[in-house]
Amino acid sequence: MRKLLLTTLFAGSAVGLSGCGEEKSAGVEPKVMTDALFAVMKADRTNYTKLIVKRLGPKGADVITPVEHWQDVDTGAPLPAQMFRAGSEAVAEMTDSFTYSLQSLWPINKQNAPKTEIEKAGLEYIAANPGENYYGEEKLGDTTYFTAVYPDVAVSDACTSCHNEHKDTPKTDFKVGEVMGGVVVRVPI
C-alpha cells in the first residue's frame, strides 16, 4: 500500500514537473496574452469612466473635475485617457514583457495619432470592422513585436460629449457605441 502511494506520488510529481516544463517551453500564445490583457484594461477603463467620471463628475454629483491638468486643480481627476496612460506607465516600471497605449485616427492629443504602419492599418481596420480586432507583427528599434489593436468604444455619453466638445478634436460627431480609437498592445517576441 505504502509502495503504491509512493509510486503514485512520484508519478504525480513527475507529471506535474513535465507539465510545468512543457508549458514553459511553449509559452502562452501572444494573442491569448494580449486578448486577456485587453479584457482587464477594458474593464478598468469602462469602470473608471462610468463609476467615477460619470457618477462623480460634472454630469453626476459634480464633486470631481476631470481635467487635463488635474494635479493643478483641487478637485481635479485624471481624464479616462490619462488614467489609462498612468496605468501603462506604471506597468512599464514593473515589467517589459508588454506595453500598451491608447490611440486614435481622430486624436485630441496628436501624440496619440498612429505612428507605425501596423498602428495605422490596425486603427483603420477596427474602425471599418466594428467588433473585430487586428493582429500583426512589426519591428521597432531592434525588437520584433506581436502587436494587437483592439477597438476603444464610446461606452458612455461622457466619452462622446467630452470629445465632441473638445477644442482640439478633429471629429465632433462621435456617437455612443462607436469606435473612437484603439488600444494597441505589444509583446516583444
Place this chain on the structure above:
Amino acid sequence: MKKFLWIAWALVTIGIGVYYLNIVFFEETKEELLIGHSTYGHYQIELACTSCHTEPFGGKDILQDACLNCHEEELKLALDSHPKKKFNDPRNADLLEIIDARYCISCHTEHQHEQTLAMGLTVPSDYCFHCHVDIGEERESHQDLAFDSCADAGCHNFHDNRALYEAFLVKNANQPWLNEIAKISSANNAKQYARPSHPIFDISHPEIASAHPDISSDWQASAHATAGVSCVGCHNNKEDSTWIDRPGLSECQSCHRDEVEGFTSGKHGMRLAGTINGTTVLPAITPNDSHLTFQQSALSIEHGCNTCHAAHNYDRKFAATDSCLNCHADEHSLAFTDSPHGSLWQKELAGEIPAGTGVSCATCHLPSIEQDKNGTKIVRVEHNQNMNLRPNEKMVRPVCMQCHGLAFSIDALADENLIKNNFNGTPSVHVPSIDWALKRENR
C-alpha cells in the same frame, strides 16, 4: 641600446599608470582627471567627482540616478511635462534615436563648457521640432513660427509649464498688471524642529551681559530671544555638552532644517552639502569662484549661514537685501535700490507701509513659501535660489503672481532690458500666448 629603450618605455608607462591610479583611488581632489569644465550649475562640485560618478565605471543609468538624486523632487514639483516614463513605449523608438529623451544627459551633457547654452543645454535648439513638427499645420497661430523658437519666446518650457499651459493662460487672462499687493508672512517653521525644552541660560544675568555687551543686546533684539533660544541653544554640543565656538550649518540645521536643505541644494550652499551628509568635504563657495559680477570687496567672502544672517542679531531684513547687495554687483542687482520694488522695500524699512508688503531681493529669489501642514499654516523660506531663477518662467506663479497679473508677469520676464534695470518701467515685449489661447477658446 634597444633593450635600454624598452626598459625606459616600460618605466615611463608604469610611472604614468601609477600617477593616475594614485589620483583615481587616493587623491582627495582629482583635478587632473577633469575632461572639461562643467556647466554653471555644476562647476562648484566638479571636483567632487563621486557626487555624479557614483561608480567608477558607471554608464548612462548611473549618471541618470545621480541627476535624479538632486533634481527629481524639483521635476516632480514642476509637474515635469516630459518625464522619462512618457518615452518608454517602443512606438517612440525611432524618435529616441534622434534624441534619447529618457536620459537627462542626452540634452544636458556635462564637461562640454564651450558648447553649453543657457540652462546647461548642449543640444541644438530644435529639440521640440522632432516630435511636434505638425503643430504648424494644426494651429494657425503657430504656422510661421521658427522651428527653434518654442522654448525661448516665453511660451513653452520642456519641463516646467505650470504657468504656461493653455488652460492656465485662459483662466488667468485679462488680469490687471497689478493685483492686490500680497502680504508676505514671516517664516515660522523652525519651531517644528526645535527641541521642546531648550536649555535656558539666563543671558540677562549681569555677569554675562557685561562680559559680552554687544552680543547680548544683539541677541535680545533677535527672534532667537523671543523664541527662548539662548547661548547654549546654538553653542552647546548636543552630544557631549562642550562649547562650540562657531556654530555652523549642522547647529543651524537642528531647527532650521528646511532652510539648510534648500541652501545646500542651491548655488549658495551646494559645496557644503557634502559636509552635512558626510560625503566629500569641499570649501565654501566665494564670489571669486563664480562667473557672475561681484563687488571687489567681497571676492573672498565664504558663503555660510552667517554670511547673510550675521550672528547674533540675525536681522532678517538685513539678510533680505543688504546681504545680497554686499556681494552681487551685476546690473540687475545694482539697479534694485532705485527700482519700484526697491522703493517699496525702503518704505517697508521706514515703517511707511505694512510689514510684508515691501519687495526685497529675497521676496522674489528666496521667497517665503506657505504650506498647510495638518491644518496649521507653516511658512518657510526657500533657500534654494534655483527654484526661483532660471528659466525665469518658473517664477511666475510662486513669485510674480503674488502681486501681478499673469500677462504682465510673462511679458516682464521676457523683456531682458526690463530685467536688467530691475523692472523700472513697463514691458516692451509682448508674448502673445494668452491672446492666442483666448482666440481658440472663443472660437
